[in-house]
Amino acid sequence: MDAAAERSLPEPGSQGSRAGDDIEIVVNVGGVRQVLYGDLLSQYPETRLAELIGCLAGGYDTIFSLCDDYDPGKREFYFDRDPDAFKCVIEVYYFGEVHMKKGICPICFKNEMDFWKVDLKFLDDCCKSHLSEKREELEEIARRVQLILDDLGVDSAEGRWGRCQKCVWKFLEKPESSCPARVVAVLSFLLILVSSVVMCVGTIPELQVLDADGNRVEHPTLENVETACIGWFTLEYLLRLFSSPNKLHFALSFMNIVDVLAILPFYVSLTLTHLGARMMELTNVQQAVQALRIMRIARIFKLARHSSGLQTLTYALKRSFKELGLLLMYLAVGIFVFSALGYTMEQSHPETLFKSIPQSFWWAIITMTTVGYGDIYPKTTLGKLNAAISFLCGVIAIALPIHPIINNFVRYYNKQRVLETAAKHELELMELNSSGAAEGKAGCSRSDLDSLLPEPAGEEGPSWSSRLKISHSDTFIPLLTEEKHHRTRLQSCK
Numbered sequence: 001m002d003a004a005a006e007r008s009l010p011e012p013g014s015q016g017s018r019a020g021d022d023i024e025i026v027v028n029v030g031g032v033r034q035v036l037y038g039d040l041l042s043q044y045p046e047t048r049l050a051e052l053i054g055c056l057a058g059g060y061d062t063i064f065s066l067c068d069d070y071d072p073g074k075r076e077f078y079f080d081r082d083p084d085a086f087k088c089v090i091e092v093y094y095f096g097e098v099h100m101k102k103g104i105c106p107i108c109f110k111n112e113m114d115f116w117k118v119d120l121k122f123l124d125d126c127c128k129s130h131l132s133e134k135r136e137e138l139e140e141i142a143r144r145v146q147l148i149l150d151d152l153g154v155d156s157a158e159g160r161w162g163r164c165q166k167c168v169w170k171f172l173e174k175p176e177s178s179c180p181a182r183v184v185a186v187l188s189f190l191l192i193l194v195s196s197v198v199m200c201v202g203t204i205p206e207l208q209v210l211d212a213d214g215n216r217v218e219h220p221t222l223e224n225v226e227t228a229c230i231g232w233f234t235l236e237y238l239l240r241l242f243s244s245p246n247k248l249h250f251a252l253s254f255m256n257i258v259d260v261l262a263i264l265p266f267y268v269s270l271t272l273t274h275l276g277a278r279m280m281e282l283t284n285v286q287q288a289v290q291a292l293r294i295m296r297i298a299r300i301f302k303l304a305r306h307s308s309g310l311q312t313l314t315y316a317l318k319r320s321f322k323e324l325g326l327l328l329m330y331l332a333v334g335i336f337v338f339s340a341l342g343y344t345m346e347q348s349h350p351e352t353l354f355k356s357i358p359q360s361f362w363w364a365i366i367t368m369t370t371v372g373y374g375d376i377y378p379k380t381t382l383g384k385l386n387a388a389i390s391f392l393c394g395v396i397a398i399a400l401p402i403h404p405i406i407n408n409f410v411r412y413y414n415k416q417r418v419l420e421t422a423a424k425h426e427l428e429l430m431e432l433n434s435s436g437a438a439e440g441k442a443g444c445s446r447s448d449l450d451s452l453l454p455e456p457a458g459e460e461g462p463s464w465s466s467r468l469k470i471s472h473s474d475t476f477i478p479l480l481t482e483e484k485h486h487r488t489r490l491q492s493c494k
Helices: 060-064 083-089 091-095 106-115 125-152 160-173 179-201 220-243 247-252 254-278 282-306 308-319 321-346 357-368 381-399 402-433 438-442 446-450 462-466
Strands: 024-029 032-037 069-071 076-079
Touching: 032 083, 060 069, 083 091, 083 106, 106 125, 125 402, 160 179, 160 220, 179 220, 179 282, 220 247, 220 254, 247 254, 254 282, 308 321, 308 402, 321 357, 321 381, 321 402, 357 381
Parallel strands: 024 076
Antiparallel strands: 024 032, 069 076
């Protein structure tokens, strides 16, 4: 052996192991060979590589508890791990922090860090955000898989009422569960459109009729169509409420509140029409009924229940509150400045339309938003110049936050499609790995699903990764065991 070999580790079982700074550690990770020094590894003695320094004194049992294989001739430790991830993890010994390489799955990278016993606190903040995002995706996929399993599974311990309740809930809430459920969803969607059209057509004077007092009211045919639609909406809501597994959560859901607001005005106006005249004047009753009938426009929001595009748009707007706030702030500042300038510049004209600064706010709003009704306009040269600058600034202010909002929409839409595909693939893998026993009728076993569920966000200990099977590198070393390592699609970097 040369001088480098003299400084390498002694033979297993020897008692004269020099645990010093001059010891060399030769590791082979996924076919990539690298020489490390003891003074470098001893900075973090709790890591797996640092434990290799004194492992030979404990014999082969200690050696194979830390690595996959060991070559006494070359004095080389073999690890069947991802070499790309190892190159990132080893940076902790040189720079005191770890950066995740682009293209590596964050979940698998966390498993690699757990294997090498490198704490997550050394992971850079920018990489922690990727890990947090991937964890949220994993939780969402596990939730979707759980929902599908709940739909497919049949609990024999449930009574007849429980099974009936579950079937009704799946029939009304999950159109993809069966062909009749899909037909009912399409019918509900069409009735929402019909009800909205009837509400609009009923306001056309030519289609209205005169009542006994000579007032114009909706045509009886349109009222009958409206009553039929409301009856369907009421029946649908009550069935969904009674079959809901969590009625309190169901009642407080935003979309269900919209359903109530779309149904309630019909019954309130019906009650006021038949009973309210006895307690108050007829004119007040008619005004109250008219106000309630206007609230029927809330039913158009019921379309969001059947449209994934509207749901995606709603989520994109929620994620874009910061950009929308900046837009409103820009417009508010511009409106205040240009309305004050316009009022000041137009005072020299005898026929000025700018009577006050608050009145000029309307002109500034319609100018900066490029609407321009023309009811208020400047007449002086300076006023026209101020107007030109105001609508140019308005165009710039509106255009700035549009791109982030569009990006949020596209990102969320693509993410939902990826999550749906990933959930289906997980079910396919579970079905392939199932033993064909009683659980096989549902497509998988619950134990397979438990391996997908991550730990809550506040806990980042080893227990979270223990629920996931440890990922293995796709590059295998011939000296290692030929045991087949099974991985799920989520646990693979490829």
